[in-house]
Amino acid sequence: MAQRLLEFLQRERPAALVETGSHVGDEIAVVHREHLVDVLTLLRDHADTKMNMLSDLTVVDYLGQQPRFEVVYQLYSIPHKHRLRIKVRIGDAQDECWVPTATGLWHAANWSEREAWDLYGVRFDGHPDLRRILMYEEFVGHPLRKDYPQNARQPLLRRPDAPATDDQTTRLLPDSHDRRVS
Amino acid sequence: MAESSASYIPTVLQDAVNWAQKYSLFTYPFATACCAMEFMSLMGSRYDIARFGAEFPRFSPRQADLLIVIGTITERQAPVLRRIYDQMPDPKWVMAFGVCASTGGFYQNYTVMPGADQVIPVDVYVPGCPPRPEQVLDGLMALQNRIQEHRGHCQQQIGNTAAIGYTDRRKLPVLQDGTSMTLLPEERMPQDGRVR
Amino acid sequence: MSAPTPTAPTAKSVAHTVAETYDPHTGRQAGEMPLSPSLQQFADEAERLPTDELILNMGPSHPAMHGTVRVVLRVDGETIKDADVQIGYLHRGFEKESEGATYTQIFPYVDRLNYVSPMLNNVGFAMAVEKLLGITAQIPERAEYIRVIVGEISRVCDHLTCITASLAELGGLTAFFWGNRAREHLWELLEDVSGARMTHSYCRIGGVAWDLTRDFDEKVRGKFVKVRGLITDIRKLVERNRIFLDRMQGVGTISADDALSYGFTGPCLRACGVAYDVRKDHPYSVYDHFDFEIPVADAGDNLARYLVRIEEMEQSLRIVEQALVQIPPGAVIVDDPLIALPAKREVYNSIEGMIAHFKHIMDGLRVPPGEAYSFTEGGNGELGFYIVADGSGRPYKNRCRPPCFYITAALRQMILGTNLADVVPIFGSINMIGGECDR
Numbered sequence: 001m002a003q004r005l006l007e008f009l010q011r012e013r014p015a016a017l018v019e020t021g022s023h024v025g026d027e028i029a030v031v032h033r034e035h036l037v038d039v040l041t042l043l044r045d046h047a048d049t050k051m052n053m054l055s056d057l058t059v060v061d062y063l064g065q066q067p068r069f070e071v072v073y074q075l076y077s078i079p080h081k082h083r084l085r086i087k088v089r090i091g092d093a094q095d096e097c098w099v100p101t102a103t104g105l106w107h108a109a110n111w112s113e114r115e116a117w118d119l120y121g122v123r124f125d126g127h128p129d130l131r132r133i134l135m136y137e138e139f140v141g142h143p144l145r146k147d148y149p150q151n152a153r154q155p156l157l158r159r160p161d162a163p164a165t166d167d168q169t170t171r172l173l174p175d176s177h178d179r180r181v182s
Numbered sequence: 183m184a185e186s187s188a189s190y191i192p193t194v195l196q197d198a199v200n201w202a203q204k205y206s207l208f209t210y211p212f213a214t215a216c217c218a219m220e221f222m223s224l225m226g227s228r229y230d231i232a233r234f235g236a237e238f239p240r241f242s243p244r245q246a247d248l249l250i251v252i253g254t255i256t257e258r259q260a261p262v263l264r265r266i267y268d269q270m271p272d273p274k275w276v277m278a279f280g281v282c283a284s285t286g287g288f289y290q291n292y293t294v295m296p297g298a299d300q301v302i303p304v305d306v307y308v309p310g311c312p313p314r315p316e317q318v319l320d321g322l323m324a325l326q327n328r329i330q331e332h333r334g335h336c337q338q339q340i341g342n343t344a345a346i347g348y349t350d351r352r353k354l355p356v357l358q359d360g361t362s363m364t365l366l367p368e369e370r371m372p373q374d375g376r377v378r
Numbered sequence: 379m380s381a382p383t384p385t386a387p388t389a390k391s392v393a394h395t396v397a398e399t400y401d402p403h404t405g406r407q408a409g410e411m412p413l414s415p416s417l418q419q420f421a422d423e424a425e426r427l428p429t430d431e432l433i434l435n436m437g438p439s440h441p442a443m444h445g446t447v448r449v450v451l452r453v454d455g456e457t458i459k460d461a462d463v464q465i466g467y468l469h470r471g472f473e474k475e476s477e478g479a480t481y482t483q484i485f486p487y488v489d490r491l492n493y494v495s496p497m498l499n500n501v502g503f504a505m506a507v508e509k510l511l512g513i514t515a516q517i518p519e520r521a522e523y524i525r526v527i528v529g530e531i532s533r534v535c536d537h538l539t540c541i542t543a544s545l546a547e548l549g550g551l552t553a554f555f556w557g558n559r560a561r562e563h564l565w566e567l568l569e570d571v572s573g574a575r576m577t578h579s580y581c582r583i584g585g586v587a588w589d590l591t592r593d594f595d596e597k598v599r600g601k602f603v604k605v606r607g608l609i610t611d612i613r614k615l616v617e618r619n620r621i622f623l624d625r626m627q628g629v630g631t632i633s634a635d636d637a638l639s640y641g642f643t644g645p646c647l648r649a650c651g652v653a654y655d656v657r658k659d660h661p662y663s664v665y666d667h668f669d670f671e672i673p674v675a676d677a678g679d680n681l682a683r684y685l686v687r688i689e690e691m692e693q694s695l696r697i698v699e700q701a702l703v704q705i706p707p708g709a710v711i712v713d714d715p716l717i718a719l720p721a722k723r724e725v726y727n728s729i730e731g732m733i734a735h736f737k738h739i740m741d742g743l744r745v746p747p748g749e750a751y752s753f754t755e756g757g758n759g760e761l762g763f764y765i766v767a768d769g770s771g772r773p774y775k776n777r778c779r780p781p782c783f784y785i786t787a788a789l790r791q792m793i794l795g796t797n798l799a800d801v802v803p804i805f806g807s808i809n810m811i812g813g814e815c816d817r
Contacts, residue, residue, distance in 0.1 A: 056779040107636065107640040135466060143471070158301065162300045212439055222558060226558035291471035293469050
C-alpha cells in the first residue's frame, strides 16, 4: 500500500529523492537535506498523504562510512493509516553535522530533536531550544556515538572513600566528539 | 564494682534507645525506578511493612531516619541523592533496595552510577531485580539487628547522641567523606547549592 | 448530583452524567447557593491583589512525581505562568546496552523500560526481531495466544497502577490499597506463568519460553472475579466524589490536533477523541480474533483519561477470557534450531545440542542485515522498536519509540495556566513511566 507513497514522492518531488526502497514491508525514502523540510511539509499537508503524526525521530551512527549519520523520521498518518520512513544522510564534520529542524511542523519534533542532539550530536538548525535533555549539562561528548566508550562515566560526585569501579575516563574520547555543549 | 555499674547503666540505656529506634523507623523512599512498583506492594496490605515498625513513608527527609534507595541511581541523580541524605537528621540509616541501588546491576554504562554507595554510606544491601517483598523485609530485620547491636553506619561514626543526651554536635567526629548534618551548611555537598 | 446510571456506564455516558449538573466555570453544582455579598467582595479583591512571581522547583524527588522528573515552575500566586519539564534522571543507556548484548539478552533490558507492563514490551521487541527475521507468519498460534493473554493482563496492571497511584496522590489512599490488592492478584497469575513477579522476560524470539501452567484457566477466572470486584469498588469510591471530580474535570485539557502533533498515542490520545489503537487499526498477532471495543472520550482532560483507562481494563479482561476459550493446543515456539534454543534434554545428552546451545548463548541468533520498525500497542500507546541489524548476533542499533516521552513533552502545555495543585493530577493521568521516558 505504501508503495503508493514512494510513487507519490517520485511524482511530486523527484529532485529531492536520493533513493527509495523497501525492506520487510517498510517503505523508505532517502532525501537531500536541502529538500527535507519541503518534503516533510508536503507529506504532512497533502490530502493524499496527511502524515499528521511524527511517530519517531532518531539517528543512526554508521561509524567509518561517509556520510556518517542518518537522521530517521518515522511518519504516520492517522486518517490514511500508512507509514513512511524518511532519511537524511549527513557527515560528521563540524559544519556538516546538521539538519533543518522540523519543530515548525510537529510539536513532537521539539523533544526528539533535543534528544538526538544530546545523544548523537546532530545539530538541528533553527531549533528554538536546543540543549541537552537526557544527560546533564556538564556532560562532555555524545554517548550514543559508536566511538563513545560504553563505560566512560563522568561523575558529578563521589565519596572520597567510595568503592572502586571500572570507570573509563573521558580521556579515552576521540577527537570526533563535539565537546562544546551549546 | 562501682566502675562496672557505672558503665552498665549507660549500656542498658543505650540498648533501650536502640530497641526503641529499631522499631520506629521512619522511612523516606527515594523511589526512582522499577523497584518502586515492588515498594508499592511492600506498603500494601499483603506484605505490610508497618508490621515491622517501619511505618508508612514520610515524604520529607527532615522527618525520616531510614533512607530507602529504590531503583537505579544515575550520575545525574547523584547530587540529588547526596543532598537528601545530608538533609536527614542523625542518626540515620540507608537501605539499598535492589541490585541497581547496590551495584548498578546489569547497567554498566556511561550514565548509571555503580551503586548508591558511591555517594552515600549504605547499611544494608538487598539484592534482587527487583527484590521480592519478603527479601526486603528480611533486609529490614537485618538492619534492625544492626541498630540494636550499635553497628549502624552513623551510630558507629557519631555515637548515639540520643542516648547520651545533649552534646555539642560540632565536636563529634564526622563521616569519613566529610559531609554530614554535623557540618555547617556551607561545608556540605554539593558546594554550589544547585540541584541538577 | 444525580444518581449514576445503574448499568455499567461507558466512558462517554459517565462523563455526560457528571457534566449535566456541574458548571466547571463557577465550580458549583446547579442549585448551589451563591456567595454572600461580603464574601463575594472579598473574593473579588483577592483576585485583584498583586503578587510577585516565584520560581518553584518540583522534583526530582517529589512524593507526587512518581518516576523522577523535575518541573521548574514560574508561578504567580497559584497560577502557573511558565514551566520547564526536565527529564533524564533515569536515563539508563538502554540503547548502548543493547548494542553490546545478543538479541535474547535484550529481553531483560526491555522488561525495565515500561516496568509496569513488562510483558507488552517483551512482545513488542520480539515482534520487531521476528519482522527482521521474516518469521512473523511462522509463530505457532498457541504462542500468539499466550502473548495476547499475558500482554493484556499486563495492560490491566499498567492501568491499575496509573489510576491508583494518581488517586493516592489526590489523597485517596484507600483506592491505592484496593488497586494494589487487585494488582497483586494479577501479578500472581503472571508469576505462575513466568516465575517472576514483575520483570518477567517470558517472551522469546519465535514464541514464548514455556507453556502456561495446567490450571491457569481456572485461576484466571477466579482472580478476574476478584479484580472486577475491586475495580468496581474503586469506581464507586471516586466517581461520585466531589473532590475527585473537581480536580479531574476540565483540568489538563488538550485538543486532538495538539495531541496528534505532539505524537500522543494510547489512552491519552483516545481521551482526546481520536480512536487510534494499533490493535484495531493494524491488527497484529491474533487481535483480529477477538471481540473488543476501543473506548474513546472527547473531553481530553484528566477525567477522560481516567475513564478511558477504566474502560480499557474491562476490555482487556474480556480479551483474556475470549483468548482462554479459543487458545489451540500445540507448540509455543518455532521449530527452528537457528532461532529457538534446543531442549535441555538435548543440551545435556548430545554434542549437537550442546554446540547449538553454546553458539546461541555466546553468539546469539543471526539476524540478516536490514532495518525494521515494528509497532505494538503498549501500556501507554504505540510502542515501537526500530532495529538496525548488521548480520551479527547483536543489533547495530536498537531504538525504542517510547510512548510516554512524547506525552511528557506536552506536559508543559497542559499545565500552563492551571493552578499549582493541578500539576499533580495532570502528571498522574498521563502515566509517565521513568524507565520508558528516559530509557
